[in-house]
Amino acid sequence: MSARGSVLPILPTPRLDLPAPDVTAPVGLAALIADPTRAGILAMLRSGPHCVCEMAAALGERQNNVSMHLARLRDAGLVRASRHDADARWVYYERDEEACAAAATALDGLLR
């Protein structure tokens, strides 16, 4: 572990008045992704729309839990829901690619 000491001051001169960066947006988005079920949902929806029971079966989670996580992703605007035309009991979800791209950009802004 050797930091390039050249950028450090000759003597330790800690600044105690530095501003706190605003990270509420990326932190909120990261919290959404930091759950295996929600992340699995977003990953599955890359291959196109899926109904709730499909995702619940693939992820090994109960339907109501998947529904809860989908609600959080919906509130964040990352996914959209729509009932099937032929049988409106089935709700198909798809990603909002623009919102997902914006989220990726926000997270990228923190790490890059």
Place this chain on the structure above:
Amino acid sequence: MSARGSVLPILPTPRLDLPAPDVTAPVGLAALIADPTRAGILAMLRSGPHCVCEMAAALGERQNNVSMHLARLRDAGLVRASRHDADARWVYYERDEEACAAAATALDGLLR
């Protein structure tokens, strides 16, 4: 909310044998960023190395907590630590830009 129904099958045909995507890596990275203190640390370190007391003061957190979060970021390889040459009591942290870029790529892979 209107999904482009054209991609949906005419009749609802749920597939219950879809594979569960592996999202362990992005989920773990997101969990790291999903904390305001750790995200604030990563944001502050974009402007160059900082010692622990600087970041604790700026973030309004106690020094030992910041130390804990820095340890987690260290274990993940996102930051490096090095003692100051003139006064080795001060530990300066800096980002591992390669690791941060890799993390950004992993998260981007989920959202894009």
Place this chain on the structure above:
DNA sequence: CATATACATCAGCGCGGATTGACACACTCC
């Protein structure tokens, strides 16, 4: 109408992770 299916919502509980408070370690200066 009644029944069945697919999904949504809710109170309650349990567990993991962050904070607290105290202490240990490393280093500098006297």
Place this chain on the structure above:
DNA sequence: GGAGTGTGTCAATCCGCGCTGATGTATATG
């Protein structure tokens, strides 16, 4: 050596978040 400073570590506690179990809503079928 001893005192002071900056940082790291750890048990105990607190607290938010997801899961469970049950119930509610919407739609389809007979």
